Amino acid sequence: MLRRTLLAALLLTTACGGGTGGAPGTIEYWLWDSAQQPGYQKCADAFQRRHPGLRVHISQYGWDEYWSKLTASFIADTAPDVFTDQLAKFPQFVDLEVLRPLDDLVPTADIEDSDFQEGLAELWKGKDGKRYGSPKDWDTIAMFYDTAALRAAGVDPATLGELTWNPRDGGTFEKTIARLTVDQNGVRGDEPGFDRTRVKTYGLAANGGGGDNWGQTQWSAFTGSAGWQATDRNPWGTRFNLDDPVVQDTLRWYFGLVQKGYLASFAAIGGNNVITADKQIQSGIAAMGLSGSWTISSFTGLTDAAGRKLDIGLAPTPIGPTGKRASMFNGLADSITTFSRQPENAAKWVKFMSGEECQNIIGRSGVVFPARPAGTELAIAYNRDERKLDVSAFTDHIADRTTFPLPVTSNAADVTALMRPALDSIFLGEAPATSLTHLNQQLNELFEVSG
Amino acid sequence: MATRTAERARDDTRLALLFILPALIGFVVFLLWPTIRGVYLSFTRFNLLTPARWSGLDNYTRMVQDPVFWNAMGVTVYYVVVNIAIQTALAMVIAVLMQRLTRRTWLRGLVLTPYLVSNVVAALVFLWILDYQLGIGNRVLELIGLDRIAFLADSGWVIPTMALINVWRHVGYTALLIFAGLQTIPETLYEAARVDGANEVRMFRRITLPLLRPVMAVVLIVTVVGSFQVFDTVAITTRGGPVDSSRVLQFYIYEAAFSRFQFGYASAMSVALLAVLVVITFVQYRLTRAGTSDLAGGG
Numbered sequence: 001m002l003r004r005t006l007l008a009a010l011l012l013t014t015a016c017g018g019g020t021g022g023a024p025g026t027i028e029y030w031l032w033d034s035a036q037q038p039g040y041q042k043c044a045d046a047f048q049r050r051h052p053g054l055r056v057h058i059s060q061y062g063w064d065e066y067w068s069k070l071t072a073s074f075i076a077d078t079a080p081d082v083f084t085d086q087l088a089k090f091p092q093f094v095d096l097e098v099l100r101p102l103d104d105l106v107p108t109a110d111i112e113d114s115d116f117q118e119g120l121a122e123l124w125k126g127k128d129g130k131r132y133g134s135p136k137d138w139d140t141i142a143m144f145y146d147t148a149a150l151r152a153a154g155v156d157p158a159t160l161g162e163l164t165w166n167p168r169d170g171g172t173f174e175k176t177i178a179r180l181t182v183d184q185n186g187v188r189g190d191e192p193g194f195d196r197t198r199v200k201t202y203g204l205a206a207n208g209g210g211g212d213n214w215g216q217t218q219w220s221a222f223t224g225s226a227g228w229q230a231t232d233r234n235p236w237g238t239r240f241n242l243d244d245p246v247v248q249d250t251l252r253w254y255f256g257l258v259q260k261g262y263l264a265s266f267a268a269i270g271g272n273n274v275i276t277a278d279k280q281i282q283s284g285i286a287a288m289g290l291s292g293s294w295t296i297s298s299f300t301g302l303t304d305a306a307g308r309k310l311d312i313g314l315a316p317t318p319i320g321p322t323g324k325r326a327s328m329f330n331g332l333a334d335s336i337t338t339f340s341r342q343p344e345n346a347a348k349w350v351k352f353m354s355g356e357e358c359q360n361i362i363g364r365s366g367v368v369f370p371a372r373p374a375g376t377e378l379a380i381a382y383n384r385d386e387r388k389l390d391v392s393a394f395t396d397h398i399a400d401r402t403t404f405p406l407p408v409t410s411n412a413a414d415v416t417a418l419m420r421p422a423l424d425s426i427f428l429g430e431a432p433a434t435s436l437t438h439l440n441q442q443l444n445e446l447f448e449v450s451g
Numbered sequence: 452m453a454t455r456t457a458e459r460a461r462d463d464t465r466l467a468l469l470f471i472l473p474a475l476i477g478f479v480v481f482l483l484w485p486t487i488r489g490v491y492l493s494f495t496r497f498n499l500l501t502p503a504r505w506s507g508l509d510n511y512t513r514m515v516q517d518p519v520f521w522n523a524m525g526v527t528v529y530y531v532v533v534n535i536a537i538q539t540a541l542a543m544v545i546a547v548l549m550q551r552l553t554r555r556t557w558l559r560g561l562v563l564t565p566y567l568v569s570n571v572v573a574a575l576v577f578l579w580i581l582d583y584q585l586g587i588g589n590r591v592l593e594l595i596g597l598d599r600i601a602f603l604a605d606s607g608w609v610i611p612t613m614a615l616i617n618v619w620r621h622v623g624y625t626a627l628l629i630f631a632g633l634q635t636i637p638e639t640l641y642e643a644a645r646v647d648g649a650n651e652v653r654m655f656r657r658i659t660l661p662l663l664r665p666v667m668a669v670v671l672i673v674t675v676v677g678s679f680q681v682f683d684t685v686a687i688t689t690r691g692g693p694v695d696s697s698r699v700l701q702f703y704i705y706e707a708a709f710s711r712f713q714f715g716y717a718s719a720m721s722v723a724l725l726a727v728l729v730v731i732t733f734v735q736y737r738l739t740r741a742g743t744s745d746l747a748g749g750g
Binding site: 068071072074075092096097098266267268270271272273275283285413414416417421424425428430 | 498499500501578582583584585601603604605606688689690691692693694695698706709710711712
């Protein structure tokens, strides 16, 4: 009797363990951005009308738990059929062999690079040349500012489009953020008697050391416009370039802004529990901040303590020593897991999301720039008409070809684990920028270890 | 008659086994087997998704040479020392006060309330209280004319701050354990001491402390082992930062396993932690002579 009960209990546990894909014909889809969920639900509805036998079930988890949940789902065999993938994370999944090449599935086999914004689709190919993600959107970096803070400082917003920076004296960019910085006595950063240890409003918002994502919203616009590349080639570089004086000079200057009191400090932004740039501007901790195009809706929705809408403006990233601006070019894609028991159905959904109908739905929701040029135009129009916002600070990078892709390399998780503390200690002022040489050595050694 | 007794004895054994069985199954499935498997995995390269490959002592060699591991060990020991020293002293005071000053159950119960709050909630609440920008804790500091302190974002403050957060949460429970120990000391000893003219301090040093030794030994072993395994507070408040200053061993192990997919290396570090805990427990046990009581001998 006991044995039978035990057996039943065991069977019950194993039965609960299974469950990838849920009910037959239901495609499990995961994403992390709650702002994008309504748009993709509309896509799912449209998809279900086209494919009456199939259903799409969307699950949304916040960024932090999304990746650990995904990892756990691979181990527990409860992985989704399709999930939203990110460039910095995707190489690790290729290494772990949990992604299914889209070329091998009939519905997605005919996806062409040329369907999307130039240079986007190529990033999602593995070292084997196979496509592991179908692009859904793209993003670049620009400067969001609080118009009221600029007015109080006597800074004309029109001048922000012409700012230049250099690693020696910071150029007009540093002058501007110094002007925008105010200490607790009301003295501005460029005025005599400024107390850099008691800053009320920083000229520039900070977003951590940038070790997670190659400084995407921190310093990548500066290293990029100084002409630096993170790896010898991209994607799938074989050597890192953090020992290059160009990056070290740039980061010495950038993180040096903390010592000057112009850039929000590690403590001011809540340590490792970072208050994002939009919240820093909202709460008056910062006047201006670099951020990605995916945060347009957060910034434009900001209100003051009384609930009045804040007037937020957009300016392009400053011009660097190369005489050009630069922005990291990144984006999301949809990947199919090897755990999916209905890969062909999953591929139909992926194909649909990368198609015109869904991308136009996403474009009209104005949350991100869709990967297809037509969808991008719709998103630009939405921002112009509904938000009265000119988003050319983001889109000009595409037109002017001033983007560079996020570095895609093997051992991505190890790279992050090594980079995060190393860059945080430069941000904190505990280590000099020259310590990047040692970090570079450690990163290059990863290639040897993994063979 | 004799046969029937034997039969009953055998019946009792079966019954006893039956009662022990659920706990035994739990022990084997959730403790013994994972431990054995963990030790095995520590000798392999294993990324959780593809089969483990035997790699001999590689993980251990790497561990010995890994500065982040040694840093994590140091940070953990620092945390344990601060946490246990303050917690034990405070718990002792509270326990003695509970015994000598109050008989009210609700007051004794009140001491335990922080323990009812989960680690995660306690960490979140203190994260907000101690926030550099908006935290009420820093507001109070400013009101009394001091500078704000980045409690959880400053390398020097982060470990003491975490240790104190967990003292707040655990001290009531520890106090209760000690209080239970105090209850076992016969009141007659105190009466005799009072007759002899001893004051409270003297009675505490000469009667309470020595007779509490076996209980204190158990309390220390339990709290030190628990303290070594600090994780939730770190995961919620700092995720190991700033830089590596709060990257305690458990958190480093977690990162290795679930962010970096190095389950073999994570297992090796877990085995090291197990070894450290076994040694510490053994030493503590011997030093405090936890198995014997002065009360039993003296009568």
